[in-house]
Amino acid sequence: MARVFVITGPSGVGKGTLIRSLREQIPELELSVSATTRAPRPGEADGVDYHFLSDAEFQRQVDAGEFVEHATYSGRRYGTLRAELERRTAAGSPVVLEIEVQGARQVRAAMPEALQVFIAPPSLEALRARLVGRGTDDPRDVEARLRVAEEELTAQDEFAEVVVNDRLEDAVDALTRIVRAALDQAPRR
Numbered sequence: 001m002a003r004v005f006v007i008t009g010p011s012g013v014g015k016g017t018l019i020r021s022l023r024e025q026i027p028e029l030e031l032s033v034s035a036t037t038r039a040p041r042p043g044e045a046d047g048v049d050y051h052f053l054s055d056a057e058f059q060r061q062v063d064a065g066e067f068v069e070h071a072t073y074s075g076r077r078y079g080t081l082r083a084e085l086e087r088r089t090a091a092g093s094p095v096v097l098e099i100e101v102q103g104a105r106q107v108r109a110a111m112p113e114a115l116q117v118f119i120a121p122p123s124l125e126a127l128r129a130r131l132v133g134r135g136t137d138d139p140r141d142v143e144a145r146l147r148v149a150e151e152e153l154t155a156q157d158e159f160a161e162v163v164v165n166d167r168l169e170d171a172v173d174a175l176t177r178i179v180r181a182a183l184d185q186a187p188r189r
């Protein structure tokens with residue numbers, strides 16, 4: 001009965017790229033805007049790409065129980081706001097969360113009905129090339145993300161669905177098929 005979709009996997013594997021294409025295929029799918037304490041990258045807008053929060057504000061919202069899940073990733077905090085998710089599900093929209101593995105585990109515990117898809121790279125070398133090619137993280141950050149990635153890749157067996165993002169079009173097709181099949185089984189009430 002999945003109307004909430006968790007897309008997880010290492011940084012740079014192509015989650016954001018895949019979700020953009022997925023939403024072109026299935027326009028009713030809405031993306032939950034996460035909160036983070038990291039700085040905006042050039043071109044990122046507050047409230048669109050993330051809700052950019054100070055450490056103090058993030059902690060205040062943790063203490064107030066406003067997060068469905070939250071995690072520290074590469075020294076920064078990230079989390080899914082309950083209000084973001086509930087506003088969309090209450091309106092009947094299927095929702096996608098793009099989150100890292102620790103957060104996906106928390107969602108699995110809190111919302112076992114959510115469908116979780118792990119996006120895997122064809123190889124660690126390909127992942128490195130994508131992180132470097134994206135050009136948004138300095139070399140130290142790329143290395144830190146790759147160290148986390150090695151750990152995250154060992155977790156992929158935990159996930160109901162795994163899609164290898166080798167050829168982008170194939171991965172988009174696979175992900176779209178998975179989400180369509182779940183929505184067909186759990187139509188809007």
Ligand code: ADP
Nearest residue numbers: 011012013014015016017130134165166167168
């Ligand atoms: P994530 O959201 O998982 O961090 P992105 O969607 O930002 O990853 O993708 C990281 C980089 O890899 C981007 O520059 C993107 O264009 C590129 N990319 C995504 N999918 C593929 C693919 N199948 N083959 C080659 N490059 C890809």
Ligand code: 5GP
Nearest residue numbers: 011034035071073078079080098099100103
């Ligand atoms: P980035 O800094 O590249 O935008 O994101 C770093 C990592 O944090 C990515 O793996 C991304 O999926 C993850 N992330 C983004 N939003 C959230 C969130 O709300 N919760 C969790 N747990 N991870 C998130």
